[in-house]
Amino acid sequence: MIRQALQTSETDEAVPAEPSNRDEHIAPAPRVSIQAFCEAVETAAAIQAGGEDRRLGKAHLKIQMGGVAAAIEAYRSSPTPNVIVLESEGRGDSILTGLDALAEFCDAGTRVIVIGRTNDVVLYRELVRRGVSDYMISPVGTIDVVRSICGLFSSPDAKPVGRVIAVVGAKGGVGASTIAHNIAWATARDLSLDSVVTDLDLAFGTAGLDYNQDPPQGIADAVFSPDRVDTAFVDRLLSKCTDHLSLLAAPATLDRVYDFGAEAFDAIFDSLRSTMPCVILDVPHAWNGWTQRTLVSADEIVIVAAPDLANLRNAKNLFDFLRAARVNDHRPYYLLNQVGVPKRPEIKPGDFAKALEDDPVAIIPFEPQIFGAAANNGQMIAEVSKNHRTAETFRQLAQLVTGRAETKKVKGGLFAPLGKLLGRKS
Numbered sequence: 001m002i003r004q005a006l007q008t009s010e011t012d013e014a015v016p017a018e019p020s021n022r023d024e025h026i027a028p029a030p031r032v033s034i035q036a037f038c039e040a041v042e043t044a045a046a047i048q049a050g051g052e053d054r055r056l057g058k059a060h061l062k063i064q065m066g067g068v069a070a071a072i073e074a075y076r077s078s079p080t081p082n083v084i085v086l087e088s089e090g091r092g093d094s095i096l097t098g099l100d101a102l103a104e105f106c107d108a109g110t111r112v113i114v115i116g117r118t119n120d121v122v123l124y125r126e127l128v129r130r131g132v133s134d135y136m137i138s139p140v141g142t143i144d145v146v147r148s149i150c151g152l153f154s155s156p157d158a159k160p161v162g163r164v165i166a167v168v169g170a171k172g173g174v175g176a177s178t179i180a181h182n183i184a185w186a187t188a189r190d191l192s193l194d195s196v197v198t199d200l201d202l203a204f205g206t207a208g209l210d211y212n213q214d215p216p217q218g219i220a221d222a223v224f225s226p227d228r229v230d231t232a233f234v235d236r237l238l239s240k241c242t243d244h245l246s247l248l249a250a251p252a253t254l255d256r257v258y259d260f261g262a263e264a265f266d267a268i269f270d271s272l273r274s275t276m277p278c279v280i281l282d283v284p285h286a287w288n289g290w291t292q293r294t295l296v297s298a299d300e301i302v303i304v305a306a307p308d309l310a311n312l313r314n315a316k317n318l319f320d321f322l323r324a325a326r327v328n329d330h331r332p333y334y335l336l337n338q339v340g341v342p343k344r345p346e347i348k349p350g351d352f353a354k355a356l357e358d359d360p361v362a363i364i365p366f367e368p369q370i371f372g373a374a375a376n377n378g379q380m381i382a383e384v385s386k387n388h389r390t391a392e393t394f395r396q397l398a399q400l401v402t403g404r405a406e407t408k409k410v411k412g413g414l415f416a417p418l419g420k421l422l423g424r425k426s
Ligand SMILES: Nc1ncnc2c1ncn2[C@@H]1O[C@H](COP(=O)(O)OP(=O)(O)OP(=O)(O)O)[C@@H](O)[C@H]1O
Pocket: 169, 171, 172, 173, 174, 175, 176, 177, 178, 179, 201, 206, 284, 285, 337, 338, 339, 364, 365, 366, 367, 368, 369, 371, 372, 375
């Protein structure tokens, strides 16, 4: 039966190996124009693949062959873009001569990345002296290209760029929102990281209830007035829950309908991530243009599943889709929730691990008393029961999704500590 359910998955073809590691956080580039002038077809292919990465999704990329000479020719008569990538297979002096010639036509503000063959400090210094932003040694990989271009826009003295973490249920009612809210709360309290929960379930969202807040404004004010969205405007719509935690609440009213285009939330997310280190998105269980886009473009994804067949099938489909859409990212995380409902036959974590080819990052037991009390009192699990093991799980999940996981260096792999905590074999 499990096999049968999984055969409905449409994205069954092999997904390429994962090149980026779980530690690395590359912030997406803004809407910039990039032109690359390559010499080797391999380099052109790597840049092309980099351009398809979600982090360069907003950028406009044009690639042509011909290296520095072609660039000089191109910019003799036309303005330069935000970023020029130049490949030179020649020696150091020929790169420098080419750059000096190009400098005549280069607009101020255009940044240049050079790809060359030699690993040479003297050349590197000369390039820096001429204002080159980055030097990469070929052969370059897709993720090198993404890292280099995105790095131009997130220098240490630039504004902090937040990590966007999307939490979604494999089925309705599996506890995705509860988990999103608890992780955000733990991030704010235990990691002292400024965090915002964005409730994207506009009609029925429960973040306001869970944090015992009833703010008059929230996400609807932003998404229905796209022209007004900027950092200051979105900032005013946040309600403060704790020292480090804010909420962008859903209206949870039914006086209008909530149909949105795929890009409706882009500007809101951009403005949140420009001021908040941690943006947790409570994504409703739905599949439409904007939910799909929200998941694909998030920095981290957490899929919450309950241990039954429909959850297994849906989690597998989500997993396969997202891995195929995000080939340069590590896999989404998933966790099992509401495990151990008395008398209920359940699908084992091992079967999930086999189907999804990865272990869950947590297994959270079904505990109606404590979860029920938390939900009805507008509290978090740690507030209802400070030392409860599920509160500790949320703290560890907060570390994991924000990239502050001290646990991951522990021998036995990433999942060992959580596994130990939950009393299961890793
Ligand atoms: N581990 C658990 N044990 C017991 N109850 C739980 C557990 N996790 C969540 N719940 C309860 O399950 C209910 C549904 O949770 P929640 O609203 O977070 O789910 P959801 O996946 O966001 O649902 P929706 O599809 O409506 O958005 C809530 O009453 C919550 O308190």
